[in-house]
Amino acid sequence: MKSKIAKYSLFLLDLAIVLFSFLLVAKLRSGTRVIISNYWRSLIPFTLVWIGSGMWGLKYSLGSIDSGAELLKRIFKCNAVAILGIMILMYIFGKFHYSRYIVLGTILSVVLIELFVFVGLYYAFRFHKENKTFASTGLITRSKEMEDLQSPKFYLEEQLQIPTISSEAYIPPFSAAIPEDSIMVPLFQNYLKDYPDLLSFINDFVDISRFSMARTLVLNSETYFNIQNEAESSRHLFINLHKINDFRRLNYYFIRV
Structure with missing residues (x-):
């Protein structure tokens, strides 16, 4: 028929x-x-x-x-x-x-x-x-089990707390560098001497004395090429003085850093 x-x-x-x-x-x-x-x-x-x-x-x-x-x-x-x-x-x-x-x-x-x-x-x-x-299956399917898993009873109630922002400077987890190896003096005298506001901002929120020169990278670059050969976890402090608006593939750059 x-x-x-x-x-x-x-x-x-x-x-x-x-x-x-x-x-x-x-x-x-x-x-x-x-x-x-x-x-x-x-x-x-x-x-x-x-x-x-x-x-x-x-x-x-x-x-x-x-x-x-x-x-x-x-x-x-x-x-x-x-x-x-x-x-x-x-x-x-x-x-x-x-x-x-x-x-x-x-x-x-x-x-x-x-x-x-x-x-x-x-x-x-x-x-x-x-x-x-398969052909008899509707375009929209419903599963009782999936609906139960998404019900509110399966989610734990979170205690809502207002986060507190500390005004103290961040102290890195590694030990302080000796004065001769610290990056503090080169930052003040060379790299950031023309950026007093930036230097003051960093110094207020980060204990710069704990970063050594060997573990710090300071550059003024807009290309990813200058950091792609840096080994992972080889730097404790990374400062790029170039404006990020000029970067290509900015997200990829941040991920690498």
Whole structure:
């Protein structure tokens, strides 16, 4: 029963494709109303021949087709017979004055739309047949177990506390460097002597005396190349005096630092 319904549905669909193709070609041509009034009578035998060839070649029996290649063979065979029949009728009735644009344009449009629609429907039916369980699954699924896991009872209540911000300078976890090796003096005298505000800010929040010169890197660069060869965890303090707005791939730069 389902196969008969599908067969008749494809029959009606092909009929609609023929009518749509003719109207589309007429719409793309100037004088659409004149074209429709001059060709609508000839469209009737055209449609009968086209649909008849499809029924003769079992083009609408998708259930009896084993592969996509076989479907293409049937479509081309039926359409070739239909085109031959249409040309013979035009010769018999002397319709040599018909516009090649209208006739060939309608034929080409029907063939292209049929290939797209029929092949798509064939693989859709085939997928539904071979994967009935998956195909019957709705687009939106609900799981009682997942909903229970996301319910509020599975989340621990967090105690809301206002974080406190310490005004004391940060003390690194490693021991203080000896004065001769500390980076403090070079920062004050060389690197940051032209940046008093920056130096004051760093000194207020970080105990600079604990950083040694060997473990500190100070540079003024906008390229990632200058730090990519630095070994991981080889520096305790990193200062780049260049504006970060000039950096390319800024996030990658920060990750590396």
